[in-house]
Amino acid sequence: EVQLVESGGGLVQPGGSLRLSCAASGFTLSSYWMHWVRQAPGKGLVWVSRINHDGTTYYADSVKGRFTISRDNAKNTLYLHMNSLTADDTAVYYCAREYYEIWDWGQGTLVTVSS
């Protein structure tokens, strides 16, 4: 069974950094395109970043230069390194696996940027 479990969210001050993790089970993470998607409180879904199976990465303009997507193949874990955080980054962050036309989603982890 495919499972994605996010962790690492929490309260962080403006300008701070945070690293989110997404532990994958039931499949080999490095064989798939993996995404981060976020959802601000009461708002819609917004794509953040993608890493391809070949390691190519893509970012939304709003996070480019501040966020870095990566993975640890040995731990079968996806990461999102977030720097220079602002209040606009407050959201639930979901990781997702893209498998052909199907996306599988984790439960999400909440990031709150506030002083």
Next chain:
Amino acid sequence: EIVLTQSPGTLSLSPGERATLSCRASQSVNSRYLAWYQQKPGQPPRLLIYGASSRATGIPDRFSGSGSGTDFTLTIARLEPEDFAVYYCHQYGSSPPVTFGGGTKVEIK
């Protein structure tokens, strides 16, 4: 970037009624990479439809998707109490950025 515009923003209907949700794209979308999700408060999105018209595993047949090019539709044939939620369309594929529609809330009238 492909912008997805969903309408209406809110749909007020009674159980048993038919719901028709629209998703219009700013440019043509490969139907293979058009999906619909249902989301309830505090939960992640739940995949309903992928490839514009294929139901995901375990999705009741009262949910159906149709459309091509720039116009897509999600239809719920007869609303059940558990169907009242927010619905999103989603386009993806090889070229980022991936985009989502703004959502349609289906509420009890």
